[in-house]
Amino acid sequence: MxxxxxxxxxxxxxxxxxxxxxxxxxxxxAIARVQARWAARAGVETxxxxxxxxxxxxxxxxxxxxxxxxxxxxxxxLETGTYDIRHVVDGVEWAGPMDEHxxxxxxxxxxxxxxxxxxxxxxxVDAIVDWRDTDGTESAIGAESDYYLxxxxxxxxxxxxxxxxxxxxxxxxxxxxxxxxxxxxxDNRLDASEDDGDLSWPEDSGDGVLDSGWARxxxxxxxxxxxxxDGSDRINLKNSSIESIREAAPSLSAEQAAGLxxxxxxNNVRLETxxxxxxxxxxxxxxxxxxxxxxxxxxxxxxGASSANSAVPDLTDDQLRQVLDRCTMTDxxxxxxxxxxxxxxxxDVLVQIFGMNFKEADNLLAKRDxxxxxxxxxxxxxxxxxxxxxxxxxxxxxxxxxxxxTISCKGRSLNGLAEVELVVVVDxxxxxxxxxxxxxx
Ligand SMILES: [Ca+2]
Ligand SMILES: [Ca+2]
Ligand SMILES: [Ca+2]
Numbered sequence: 001m002x003x004x005x006x007x008x009x010x011x012x013x014x015x016x017x018x019x020x021x022x023x024x025x026x027x028x029x030a031i032a033r034v035q036a037r038w039a040a041r042a043g044v045e046t047x048x049x050x051x052x053x054x055x056x057x058x059x060x061x062x063x064x065x066x067x068x069x070x071x072x073x074x075x076x077x078l079e080t081g082t083y084d085i086r087h088v089v090d091g092v093e094w095a096g097p098m099d100e101h102x103x104x105x106x107x108x109x110x111x112x113x114x115x116x117x118x119x120x121x122x123x124x125v126d127a128i129v130d131w132r133d134t135d136g137t138e139s140a141i142g143a144e145s146d147y148y149l150x151x152x153x154x155x156x157x158x159x160x161x162x163x164x165x166x167x168x169x170x171x172x173x174x175x176x177x178x179x180x181x182x183x184x185x186x187d188n189r190l191d192a193s194e195d196d197g198d199l200s201w202p203e204d205s206g207d208g209v210l211d212s213g214w215a216r217x218x219x220x221x222x223x224x225x226x227x228x229x230d231g232s233d234r235i236n237l238k239n240s241s242i243e244s245i246r247e248a249a250p251s252l253s254a255e256q257a258a259g260l261x262x263x264x265x266x267n268n269v270r271l272e273t274x275x276x277x278x279x280x281x282x283x284x285x286x287x288x289x290x291x292x293x294x295x296x297x298x299x300x301x302x303x304g305a306s307s308a309n310s311a312v313p314d315l316t317d318d319q320l321r322q323v324l325d326r327c328t329m330t331d332x333x334x335x336x337x338x339x340x341x342x343x344x345x346x347x348d349v350l351v352q353i354f355g356m357n358f359k360e361a362d363n364l365l366a367k368r369d370x371x372x373x374x375x376x377x378x379x380x381x382x383x384x385x386x387x388x389x390x391x392x393x394x395x396x397x398x399x400x401x402x403x404x405x406t407i408s409c410k411g412r413s414l415n416g417l418a419e420v421e422l423v424v425v426v427d428x429x430x431x432x433x434x435x436x437x438x439x440x441x
Contacts, residue, residue, distance in 0.1 A: 028415075028417075029417070029418065031413075032413035032414075032415055032417045032418035033413070033418040033420065035080040035081045035411075035413035035414055035418065036081055036411040036412055036413040036418040036419055036420040037411060037420040037422075037440070038078075038080070038081065038411065039076075039078055039080065039081030039082055039083045039411030039412060039413070039420075040083050040409045040410060040411025040420050040421065040422045041411070041422065042076060042078055042083055042411070043074075043076060043083030043084070043085050043407070043409040043411065043422075044407050044409050044422055044424050046073050046076060047070060047073070047085065047096075047097055047405070047407050047409075047426070048426065048428075048432070048433050050066065050069050050070055050073060051066065051070075051405070051426065051428035051433045052428065052431060052432055052433050054066040054069070054428070055231065055428050055429070055430070055431055055433070056231075056431060058229065058230055058231040060228075060229035060230040060231075060376070061229075061373065061376060062373040062374065063229060063341075063343055063373070063374035063375070063376060063400050063401065064343055064372065064373055064374030065373070065374075066402075067096065067099070067343075067344065067374075070085075070096040070097055070405075071094070071095045071096040074086065074095035074096040074097075075095070079414075080413070080414050081411055081412055081413050081414050082411070082412050083409055083410065083411045083412070084409070084410055085097055085407055085408060085409045085410075086189055086408065087188040087189065087406070087408060088183075088188050088189060088190060088210045088212070089102060089216075089344075089346045090216075090346050090347045090348055091209045091210060091211065093189075093190065093210075097405040097406060097407040097408070097426075098188045098405065098406045098407075098408065099341060099344045099402050099404075099405055100219040100221055100222040100338065100402070100404040100405060100406060100425070101219075101222045101338050101339065101340055101341035101344060101399075101401075101402040101403070101404065102340070102341065102344040102345055102346050102349070103216070103217060103218055103219040103222070103340065103346065103349055104217060104218055104219070104340060104349055104353050104397065105218070105219055105220065105222050105337035105338050105339075105340075106128070106132070106162045106165070106168065106218045106219065106220045106337075107132055107161040107162055107220060107337040108336075108337035108339075108397065109218075109353070109397075111125060111126075111129055113353050113354065113355075114128060114129075114353075116352065116353055116354070116355045117214070117217065117352050117353060118352060119178070120178075120214065121173065122140075122141060123141045123142070123143075123172075123173055124171070124172075124173040124174055126138075126139040126140055126141050126142030126143075127142045127143045127171050127172050127173055127174070128168070128171055128174070129142060130142035130143055130144050130157055131143075131157040131158060131159075131162070131170075131171045132157075132158065132159070132160065132161055132162060133159065134159050134160065135159070136159070143157070143171075143172045144156075144157060145157060147172065148172065151172075153172075155170065157171075161220070161337065162220040163220060163221075164220050164221065164437070165179070165186065165215050165218060165219065165220050165221075166179075166186065167220065168214070168218070168220075174214070177202075177213065178213050178214055179213050179214050179215055180202070180212065180213050180215055181210075181211050181212040181213030181214075181215065181216070182194045182195075182202060182204040182205070182210055182211045182212065182213075183210055183212040183213070183215060183216075184201070184202040185441060186215060186423075187408040187421065187423050187441070188210075188212075188406065188408055189210070189408050189410075190208075190209070190210040194210065195207075195208060195210075216346065216348055217346075217348055217349055217352055217353055219338070219404075221338075221404050221406075221425055221436055221437075222337065222338025222339070222340075222402075222403070222404045223335040223336070223337070223338045223403050223404050223427055223429060224330075224332075224335060224336040224337065224338045224339050224399070224403070225332055225335050225336075225403060225429040225430070226328050226330060226332040226336075227401055227403070227429060228325050228326050228401075229325055229376060229400065229401060232326075233332070234248075234325075234326055234327055234328040235248045235326065235327055235328070236327075236328055236329065236330070236331060236332075237260050237261065237263075237264035237271070237327050237328070237329050238264045238265065238329055238331075240261070240327075241261075242254055242257040242258050242261060245257040245260060245261070245327065248326040248327060249319070249322040249323050249326045249327060250322075251318065251319045251322050252315075252319060252322075252323070253313060255311060255312055255313055256279060256312065256313055256315060256319070258312070259279045259280070259282075259283045259309070259312035259313075260279070260323070260327070262283045262312075263279065263282045263283050264329050266285060269282075269329070270329065270395075270396050271323070271324065271327065271328065271329050271395075272324070272378075272391070272392055272394075272395025272396050272398075273392055274315060274320060274323070274392075275320065275379070275388060275391050275392035275395055276388055276389050276391075276392030276393075277392070278308070278314040278315075279312055279313070279314050279315050280308040280309050280310060280312045280313070280314050281308045281309075283309050283312050284308065284309050317379055317382075320379060321376075321377040321379050324377060324378065324379065324395075325376075325377060335427075335429075338403060338404060339396075339397055339398055339399035340397055340398050340399070341399055341400060341401060341402045342368070342375050342378055342380075342381060342398050342399070342400060343368065343374040343375050343400060343402075344402065345398075347361050347362070347365055350364065354394060360385060360386070363384060363385045364381065364384045364385065364386060367383065367384035367385070368384065374400070375400050376400060377400060378391065378395055378398045378399065378400060379391075381398075403427055403428060403429040404425065404426065404427050404428075404429075404436070405425070405426050405428065406423065406424070406425050406426075407422070407423070407424045407425075407426060408421065408422075408423050409421065409422045409423075409424070420440060420441070421440070421441035422438070422439070422440055422441075423437075423438075423439040423440075423441065424437070424438050424439070425437045425438075
């Protein structure tokens with residue numbers, strides 16, 4: 001009996017031990033995961049703090065300061081774990097969060113530029129435009145509500161702005177493989193499964209380079225809130241007095257400010273037109289960069305034409321810089337689709353969307369890399385070999401400020417066993433920085 005009892009007790013003890021051990025392992029895993037999550041969270045909070053500081057104390061002559069600060073703190077060590085924040089642009093990995101303003105906003109890009117993209121067919125271009133335009137009328141070979149419902153897809157176009165890049169995949173013809181390429185989790189990072197060939201989904205080339213799809217060219221979340229480099233709000237020429245314009249841009253004469261008022265009251269006029277068309281000519285309504293062909297000494301179109309108003313002195317480039325920095329012709333009652341920050345624009349965007357040739361794009365990026373503090377005006381692109389007329393035409397998409405960033409932060413537990421990734425989209429245009437979306441992988 002005693003021996004039996006001992007045997008049974010031994011079995012129970014062993015069983016309890018196994019169960020206890022298992023629970024201990026589970027407990028360790030749970031602790032490791034908590035550690036990893038909070039490490040990742042610490043990285044995100046660090047980025048938010050740096051962004052808030054830059055928003056509160058901007059240095060208007062050093063637009064790239066924030067980017068280098070974010071880089072400096074992109075990895076960190078805590079008592080219970082580590083974090084690191086990275087992103088890929090043009091196939092190259094960089095430290096720090098991804099600047100959404102390095103890409104074209106899907107909600108503002110026009111049809112002609114979409115048509116430049118090599119592997120995007122005309123039907124997809126039309127379907128994208130139909131998806132976001134408010135009407136229900138199909139463009140040439142596009143697709144509106146009927147198209148989607150007749151094919152049993154169970155949804156209709158939003159007929160408003162895209163809210164995320166993933167929404168692009170709902171557009172007919174925009175397959176996930178085209179949109180994501182190798183970056184299957186859309187975190188702008190090369191993950192193990194995205195670099196192992198066919199061993200695991202997705203299929204990838206396993207060449208150590210992240211080949212993203214259209215996602216590398218577009219954003220749906222960049223925001224333009226009309227801030228000047230010093231953080232102040234740009235004034236809207238359309239409803240400003242001559243006095244307030246001269247207060248914002250003190251280098252202007254009263255005649256020039258009056259000329260800007262006249263110019264801004266025109267129909268469908270854009271401020272960036274003034275990069276090509278002299279103000280004296282612009283006030284008379286000759287505002288299309290493509291219709292003005294005579295060029296003056298400065299390389300800009302001549303003001304001597306009969307349509308010029310000699311009472312309005314033309315703007316020098318320095319004055320134009322100030323006007324582009326301090327003034328706007330957009331109402332920012334709500335944020336507009338973001339512009340591309342030329343300080344961080346990707347080469348792929350320049351080549352694929354704007355149709356720049358490789359040499360021009362490389363010249364521009366080389367010049368930018370030498371300007372360590374960054375371009376303070378889109379006019380700086382002229383010194384980088386960009387054509388003035390090109391800049392006037394495309395200037396409406398370009399700026400030198402960034403508001404929205406995506407922080408892809410991987411946290412690891414102290415023992416290295418658990419990893420948690422947070423993908424957090426942040427708008428830092430107002431204080432405190434505002435989290436637009438939060439995802440945990
Ligand atoms: Ca529509
Ligand atoms: Ca990825
Ligand atoms: Ca794979």
